Amino acid sequence: ALPCSVISRPGWPAVSCRGERGWPHASAALPAGAMVKAAARGLLERVAIAVDERVNLKHVHRRLQAVAKVLIVATFIEDALRVALTFSVQQKSMEIAGWQSPALHTLLPVLSLVVQSSGSVLIVMPGGGRRPEIGCYVLLLWCLWHPFMYRQQTNWEFVLETLTIQGGLLVLLSHFMLIRPEAKQAVLYGRAADDPTHVRANRLQAVGRMLIVSIFLFYAFQKVHADAQRLKAKHVEAAAPSMAKGGSADGNDSAADNAAAAA
Numbered sequence: 001a002l003p004c005s006v007i008s009r010p011g012w013p014a015v016s017c018r019g020e021r022g023w024p025h026a027s028a029a030l031p032a033g034a035m036v037k038a039a040a041r042g043l044l045e046r047v048a049i050a051v052d053e054r055v056n057l058k059h060v061h062r063r064l065q066a067v068a069k070v071l072i073v074a075t076f077i078e079d080a081l082r083v084a085l086t087f088s089v090q091q092k093s094m095e096i097a098g099w100q101s102p103a104l105h106t107l108l109p110v111l112s113l114v115v116q117s118s119g120s121v122l123i124v125m126p127g128g129g130r131r132p133e134i135g136c137y138v139l140l141l142w143c144l145w146h147p148f149m150y151r152q153q154t155n156w157e158f159v160l161e162t163l164t165i166q167g168g169l170l171v172l173l174s175h176f177m178l179i180r181p182e183a184k185q186a187v188l189y190g191r192a193a194d195d196p197t198h199v200r201a202n203r204l205q206a207v208g209r210m211l212i213v214s215i216f217l218f219y220a221f222q223k224v225h226a227d228a229q230r231l232k233a234k235h236v237e238a239a240a241p242s243m244a245k246g247g248s249a250d251g252n253d254s255a256a257d258n259a260a261a262a263a
Contacts, residue, residue, distance in 0.1 A: 065175075068172070069123055069124050069132075069172065070124060072123075072165075072168045072169065072172055073119070073120040073123050073124055073139070075165060076116040076117075076119060076120045076139055076142075077116070077117070077120050079112070079116055080112070080113050080116040080117040080120070083109050083112050083113045083116075084113055087109055090108075090109035090112070091105040091106060091109060092105075093150065094108050094109065094149075097149070097150050097151040098151055108149055112142075112149070115138060115139075115142050116139070116142060118135075118138065119135045119136075119138035119139040119142065120135070120139070121135070122134055122135025122138065123135035123136060123139075123172070132172075132176045133173060133176045133177065136169050136170075136172055136173040136176065137173075139169055140166055140169050140170070140173075143162050143163075143165055143166045143169070144166075146162055147159050147162055156218065157215075157218065160214045160215045160218045161215050163211045163214045163215070164211060164212055164213075164214055164215040166208075166211055167207075167208040167209065167210065167211025167212035167213075167214070168208065168212060169208070170204045170205065170207055170208030170211065171204075171205055171208035171209065171212070173201075173204055173208075174201040174202070174204040174205040174208065175201075177197055177200065177201040177204070178197070178198065178201050180197060
């Protein structure tokens with residue numbers, strides 16, 4: 001390594017390195033922003049190394065994965081418990097939704113309870129294999145049916161909330177696909193980019209991320225639309241007095257003209 005020194009210039013620190021005989025070997029002028037970025041990068045690397053030495057990141061990652069599974073399926077577990085605790089209310093909801101058969105008033109809440117609880121259990125139970133993936137598919141199918149069961153397929157807010165949940169399930173499904181044995185082997189042999197499982201999982205993850213933000217985009221659009229309507233109403237109210245004055249002046253002029261013509 002060559003001995004280097006930092007030469008300060010206004011806004012452009014320079015790094016000067018000398019060769020074996022003391023003669024200048026190389027000089028590179030670096031902007032101040034680049035020096036700050038390099039220092040920040042080195043600081044982050046040192047912090048990452050210190051954290052890695054003191055914390056087992058693999059254990060933390062596994063715990064976060066377990067928490068993520070529970071959070072994603074929590075809405076299904078909560079809904080299943082609510083159906084079980086308020087079964088008569090759910091039967092009445094089916095009647096209000098327009099299902100004519102009394103048998104469906106009981107069958108549909110039972111279906112809701114069984115499907116959501118079984119799908120959630122398949123995901124959160126420890127163990128490998130395809131069981132968690134099957135649980136994700138079960139809950140995804142349920143999300144497709146859920147708005148139609150309550151006759152809410154035209155309720156945009158209800159549908160987008162369901163799509164947001166589906167987005168979380170797709171991201172979780174892509175994770176389960178990437179931990180398959182064949183997917184891990186593809187990573188070890190450097191064939192992840194061409195592996196069909198990786199390609200499909202990455203696509204599902206991209207779609208899931210877009211669906212997750214759908215409800216937030218809807219709320220943002222509602223907020224902007226409401227603000228635009230308020231501004232438009234204020235503009236109309238502000239313009240109304242001037243229009244009224246103009247109208248009264250025109251009325252006075254026409255009345256004067258009529259009086260002159262009569263005279």
